[in-house]
Amino acid sequence: MQSFKSKGLIALISALLCVSLAFVFMVNRASAHKVSHDADTLKAFNDAFMEQVILGDELFHGATMEGINMSNTGMACAMCHPFSSDVHPHEYPKFQEQMSEFATLRDMINWCIEKPNEGEIIDPDGEAMKALEAYIYWSNRGSVLDPGRH
Amino acid sequence: MTDNKHDRDHVVGNVDITRRTFLHKSLLTGGAVATGSAVGVFQTLSSMEIASAAMSEPFSFAWVSDTHLYPRELNQRFIDKTVRAFSEVQAMGDKFDFMVFGGDLAQLGHPVEIELGAELLQEVTIPKHFIPGEHDWYLDLGESWNKHFGETPWTFDHKGVRIIGVDSVGRAPDYWSARGMSNEERMAHMSGLDGSQAGPWSGLGSEQRQWLSSTLSDWPKDAPVIIFSHTPFYEYYPPWNFWIRDWREVQEILAPWQNVTNIHGHVHQPLYNEIGGMRSIGMLATSWPWPYAPEGVPALTRPMLRVDPGDHFDGVGWSNLTMNAEAHMEVEYMMWREQVFGVGRADSGTGDNVNQKLSPRISDRGWTGD
Ligand SMILES: [Fe+2]
Ligand SMILES: [Fe+2]
Numbered sequence: 001m002q003s004f005k006s007k008g009l010i011a012l013i014s015a016l017l018c019v020s021l022a023f024v025f026m027v028n029r030a031s032a033h034k035v036s037h038d039a040d041t042l043k044a045f046n047d048a049f050m051e052q053v054i055l056g057d058e059l060f061h062g063a064t065m066e067g068i069n070m071s072n073t074g075m076a077c078a079m080c081h082p083f084s085s086d087v088h089p090h091e092y093p094k095f096q097e098q099m100s101e102f103a104t105l106r107d108m109i110n111w112c113i114e115k116p117n118e119g120e121i122i123d124p125d126g127e128a129m130k131a132l133e134a135y136i137y138w139s140n141r142g143s144v145l146d147p148g149r150h
Numbered sequence: 151m152t153d154n155k156h157d158r159d160h161v162v163g164n165v166d167i168t169r170r171t172f173l174h175k176s177l178l179t180g181g182a183v184a185t186g187s188a189v190g191v192f193q194t195l196s197s198m199e200i201a202s203a204a205m206s207e208p209f210s211f212a213w214v215s216d217t218h219l220y221p222r223e224l225n226q227r228f229i230d231k232t233v234r235a236f237s238e239v240q241a242m243g244d245k246f247d248f249m250v251f252g253g254d255l256a257q258l259g260h261p262v263e264i265e266l267g268a269e270l271l272q273e274v275t276i277p278k279h280f281i282p283g284e285h286d287w288y289l290d291l292g293e294s295w296n297k298h299f300g301e302t303p304w305t306f307d308h309k310g311v312r313i314i315g316v317d318s319v320g321r322a323p324d325y326w327s328a329r330g331m332s333n334e335e336r337m338a339h340m341s342g343l344d345g346s347q348a349g350p351w352s353g354l355g356s357e358q359r360q361w362l363s364s365t366l367s368d369w370p371k372d373a374p375v376i377i378f379s380h381t382p383f384y385e386y387y388p389p390w391n392f393w394i395r396d397w398r399e400v401q402e403i404l405a406p407w408q409n410v411t412n413i414h415g416h417v418h419q420p421l422y423n424e425i426g427g428m429r430s431i432g433m434l435a436t437s438w439p440w441p442y443a444p445e446g447v448p449a450l451t452r453p454m455l456r457v458d459p460g461d462h463f464d465g466v467g468w469s470n471l472t473m474n475a476e477a478h479m480e481v482e483y484m485m486w487r488e489q490v491f492g493v494g495r496a497d498s499g500t501g502d503n504v505n506q507k508l509s510p511r512i513s514d515r516g517w518t519g520d
Contacts, residue, residue: 057513061342073227074220074257079438080459082344082390083508086441090505098460115460116438142507149505150496 049134056135059128060084068128071117077132080116084139091149105133207309212239212276213469215252215380215415216435218285219263219270227462228257229270231436235468236273238484242470243276247308251299252415252433253283253319253380259337264294279304283380283416284319284351288340289333292320303358305365311374311473314365316358318379318394322351339514343390343440346515350388350395352381359396363403374409374477382414382430384423387443389510392417404428411479413471420483420490423448431481439465444508452491453498454483463487 037045059065062076070077081087089105096103099111109132110121122128217232219225239249251271256263264286271278280299287295302317325348326336339347354362369375377383383400386392394400404410410428418440421432432451439457447453457465467485474480483490492498 054513057511061511061513074224075438078342078344078511080440082342082440083444083510085444085506085508086503088506098458112459116462139509139511140506141509144505146505 049138052131052134053138054135056131056133056138059132060135065128068120068122068126070113070119070122070128073116073118075117077112077117084136087136087140088143088149089133089136089140090143090145090147092147094148094150097150105136109133109136208473208475209247209309210245210470210472212242212246212249213252213413213415213433213471214239214249214436215433216254216283216418216437217267217270218254218257218435218437219267220257221260221262222266228437229266231463231466232267232270233273234463234486235436235484236270239468240274240276243274245470246276248277248279249274250315250378250413251278251280252378252413253281254285254415254435254437255283255295256286258334258341259286259289259294261290261294264298268298279315279378281315281378281380282317282319284322284340285337287320288322289337303361303365309473311376311477312366312369313376313378314362315378316354316362318352318354318381321353321355321358323349325349325351342514343392344511345391346510348391350391350393352391352393353395354400355396359399359403362400366403366407369407371406372408374411374473375404375407376411376413376473376479377404379412379414381416382421382423382432383412383428384425384430384448385446386417386421386423386448387446390443392443401425401428409477413479418466420452420454421448422451424450429479431479433469434465434467434483434485436466436468438462442503444503444506454485455487455489455492455497 059070060076060081061078062071064070077087078084087105092105092108093102095101096108096111098115099107103111106124106129109129110124113119114121214232214235217228217235219228219232222229239246255267281302282292282295282299286292302315302320305312305314307313322340325331325339329347331339339345340351366375379394381394382392383394383404384397385394405426408427412428412430413433414430415433415435417432418435418438419432419442420434421430423430439454442453454465463486465485465487467483470482470484472480472482495504
């Protein structure tokens with residue numbers, strides 16, 4: 001597990017995240033889409049996104065966070081999904097053969113936490129899930145949207 | 151085919167050899183065409199057909215690799231699969247002249263992991279030969295590995311075949327000292343397939359390449375050669391560290407020999423490639439399978455069927471290899487499932503990924519050594 005630097009990094013990310021979210025919130029809430037965006041504002045939006053991507057990247061590569069335990073086997077998602085390959089975010093929602101039901105990406109993230117990782121499933125709307133989703137989508141950007149594909 | 155207790159749960163009783171066995175000649179009858187990309191099959195294969203001198207005596211051997219053992223308390227699954235592979239090899243022991251362990255015995259190169267591996271290896275009593283993987287190496291730079299399994303490279307002649315084992319992992323350019331990494335950090339950066347810090351670590355290096363040329367220099371050009379390496383002897387998707395950086399030089403050294411078979415681990419997936427008189431064949435891991443890279447999978451590869459992540463015995467196993475009377479290598483993937491290869495596009499590990507575009511990770515890029 002690559003967690004030697006992760007705790008500090010996650011603390012840093014969380015701090016940055018609060019600051020930049022606060023910035024975005026204060027500057028734009030009242031005026032969302034009512035005036036055009038300047039470069040700084042767009043950068044703040046992007047930073048808020050990329051911070052989630054980096055947090056998700058760390059989690060996907062074996063770092064952990066307060067209150068979650070995504071693996072009890074020593075394995076991280078990236079060990080089977082380098083660059084988040086074969087995660088296919090662009091294919092969701094779809095009928096998921098492993099579950100025998102119609103599923104979302106978040107359903108399947110939790111399924112892989114539970115099965116191959118023998119970990120504890122995470123809050124489907126929680127911080128860790130959103131960060132994982134940010135990383136998975138970011139690393140698959142440019143893939144052709146193809147919902148329902150097996 | 152084997153009668154050992156571990157088989158009961160996972161192997162379908164009457165194994166269909168034709169589905170599990172990958173003979174070069176079977177490609178000629180259309181087996182490989184399922185990928186839809188097997189352009190050049192006939193040409194390349196026919197050049198291989200005329201190459202080899204006949205064998206005096208066919209023989210078989212077993213390959214096991216990529217067990218990736220953690221300390222016992224942390225992960226029992228990988229131990230179970232390792233034990234299963236070794237006991238299946240042992241149960242078929244009469245058939246095999248030897249077993250090769252192809253590297254990545256340990257997950258993080260820890261002496262405890264390597265000792266655990268050495269202990270489990272005692273199950274196999276036929277002659278054993280060892281080459282290291284990067285996971286065995288980068289905690290203590292090969293100290294524990296060499297202590298238990300001896301140094302690499304090595305060579306011996308067996309029934310008319312020159313057999314060679316090389317170290318394609320232990321000669322990485324130093325990426326750790328300048329950044330002040332601890333041994334654990336060095337290992338951690340090496341251990342991820344998609345890391346961006348270790349650089350092009352795989353290679354034979356000039357000293358070993360020289361050794362290889364001189365080892366082959368007295369060997370007839372039409373006599374068969376088998377070379378075991380942890381990583382493949384060609385460039386397969388560099389962003390994932392699947393390749394060897396001095397493949398051009400290595401291929402040049404091997405070019406004069408007409409029948410070279412390179413058997414490699416590391417990729418955790420069936421792979422098949424031909425370059426001149428050399429064929430390169432990728433073996434299964436016992437620990438976990440890797441998805442095929444988004445590009446660069448050799449056109450001659452028959453991709454394996456998608457893996458079920460809910461079954462940790464799926465998509466993994468070991469290999470039963472035979473040098474047959476025509477000096478051709480036959481590979482039987484002893485995968486712990488009934489069907490090994492995908493047929494339709496939706497079944498295969500490569501075919502269904504046509505819509506997938508991937509980006510390198512970023513969170514380990516700006517690492518400054520603090
Ligand atoms: Fe491996
Ligand atoms: Fe490896």
